[in-house]
Amino acid sequence: MGSLFDAAAQSLFATLLPSDCRLCQAPLTRIARLPVCDACLSGITPISGRLCAVCGERIFTPHADAEPVCGECRTTVPPFVRAMAYGSYDGGLRELIHLLKYGRVRPAAGVLGRMLAEVIQGLGSEFQSAVVVPVPLHNRKLRQRGFNQAEEIARAALKKLNRSGLTLKTGVGVLERRRATESQTGLTDHQRQENVRGAFLVTLPKPIRSQDVLLVDDVFTTGATVRECARVLRRAGADRVFVATVARVLKSEVAWAIPEEVEESRALKAYA
Numbered sequence: 001m002g003s004l005f006d007a008a009a010q011s012l013f014a015t016l017l018p019s020d021c022r023l024c025q026a027p028l029t030r031i032a033r034l035p036v037c038d039a040c041l042s043g044i045t046p047i048s049g050r051l052c053a054v055c056g057e058r059i060f061t062p063h064a065d066a067e068p069v070c071g072e073c074r075t076t077v078p079p080f081v082r083a084m085a086y087g088s089y090d091g092g093l094r095e096l097i098h099l100l101k102y103g104r105v106r107p108a109a110g111v112l113g114r115m116l117a118e119v120i121q122g123l124g125s126e127f128q129s130a131v132v133v134p135v136p137l138h139n140r141k142l143r144q145r146g147f148n149q150a151e152e153i154a155r156a157a158l159k160k161l162n163r164s165g166l167t168l169k170t171g172v173g174v175l176e177r178r179r180a181t182e183s184q185t186g187l188t189d190h191q192r193q194e195n196v197r198g199a200f201l202v203t204l205p206k207p208i209r210s211q212d213v214l215l216v217d218d219v220f221t222t223g224a225t226v227r228e229c230a231r232v233l234r235r236a237g238a239d240r241v242f243v244a245t246v247a248r249v250l251k252s253e254v255a256w257a258i259p260e261e262v263e264e265s266r267a268l269k270a271y272a
């Protein structure tokens with residue numbers, strides 16, 4: 001019902017407000033809050049193949065284990081139980097995250113939140129209830145961006161899941177970033193870990209004490225940030241920490257080589 005009118009209205013709007021897909025520049029045929037075409041959205045697919053059961057990195061060595069663990073996690077056991085991501089930080093997914101963070105197209109959080117919801121579903125049987133904590137931004141960055149993308153994505157995911165037992169905790173005291181740590185260029189994994197040490201703190205541990213925590217971020221890059229957050233949360237009394245991110249940098253793939261601040265400055269120019 002009303003499809004003729006809708007079609008007419010849509011084409012009228014398309015004439016009035018010509019808009020292109022922000023990812024591939026193809027003209028959009030309908031008005032949507034998110035200016036991204038269906039082809040670009042359906043091109044974003046989950047990570048496939050064999051992954052480390054702890055950190056989610058891709059594993060190439062043939063192993064018979066049902067739950068393979070990568071060499072890095074075998075050497076240094078991470079402070080989180082398990083980290084899972086929806087997709088590889090590449091192509092359309094990377095652009096969609098940029099659209100939210102640097103293009104400040106907030107409806108992108110809805111789509112990214114649905115992907116995060118799938119990750120949380122995947123972790124689902126691991127915990128009955130959890131305090132959901134988005135990785136915080138430094139205040140300066142928060143003021144500059146106007147919102148914390150991890151928090152926006154977490155909200156969208158929880159709305160989609162509508163599952164009891166998941167409580168979002170944000171704001172002062174839960175987990176704070178007291179030092180900006182963007183400058184990770186040219187650092188080795190070990191140096192990155194040292195660079196984030198002391199960057200986060202919990203000043204009001206009550207909500208997380210003896211609770212399982214689900215740490216949420218947009219991208220798992222080297223894991224230095226989530227490892228440090230998990231360490232600080234556990235030290236403040238959290239029971240187990242799980243990590244859910246929308247995307248993960250897989251070491252075998254291209255985005256690995258690009259430092260975050262280089263990406264950011266490029267992306268900000270593109271969205272200027």
Ligand SMILES: [Zn+2]
Pocket residue numbers: 021022023024025026036037038039040041
């Ligand atoms: Zn497109």
Ligand SMILES: [Zn+2]
Pocket residue numbers: 052053054055056057069070071072073074
């Ligand atoms: Zn691993």
